[in-house]
Amino acid sequence: MDTQRPSPTELILLKALWRKTPLSAKEVHEQVAAELAWSFSSTRKTLDRMLEKGFVSATEVHGTKVFRAELGKVQTLANFVMDFSQRVLEVKGPLPVSMFAQSELLSASEIEDLERLLSSAEKSEGGEASDHE
Template sequence: MSISEPTDVELKILRVLWQQPGATARQIHNAVHANQDKNYSTTVKMLSVMLDKGLVHRNDSVRPQTFTAAVTRRKTQKSLVSKLVERAFDGSASSLVMQALSSGKPSKEDLQEIRDLIEKLEQRE
């Protein structure tokens, strides 16, 4: 089964599971919809859809059932960025980086991380 790209709501659920593997549907619901008046059954349905899509695993051997992410944060981010680069920046990663850096004020820490990454990439050449 191929894993499909997560929707915005599915990403919110995955973020919970990346931080809290083995969460119950109730825990996920409370984390995702903390200050919203959303129905619990909607979260359960979303988890069922995500299970069918291969985005989560369900442990049926415990009660209540628990869920874990079937995809890593890194792999998901990489896939989403690759698609964004292709769709919005005509395949140019540098255009994406330039847009990201010019659209906000990066922190000193962010800039240092970027410098470190550039140095690391240059050393590979």
């Protein structure tokens, strides 16, 4: 699997797929249209690029191509949180996972998993957590 970090727009498409999967390109587009305000062809092209990168997989269901997220939600979000806190905010200590308590994207058990990932990444010498859950 590609270890590249998804772009902000790719992350929006991944979040749609984490909420419900599988989805066709049209269904993904309907989920993100208000947030991205772009054409269906842009959604389709982005999904195709994500497929090439290994961020999503595709299969056919009743003649329609449907997509599934291949990047794990908790690990991907942990990588974003660590990058932002270290690179942007220059935080060198523990990260407050309590800030995710009201997240509509993460369940209580996923928040616990995120806390473990962030804690273990902090203990490793500047190492970034891997993209595998």
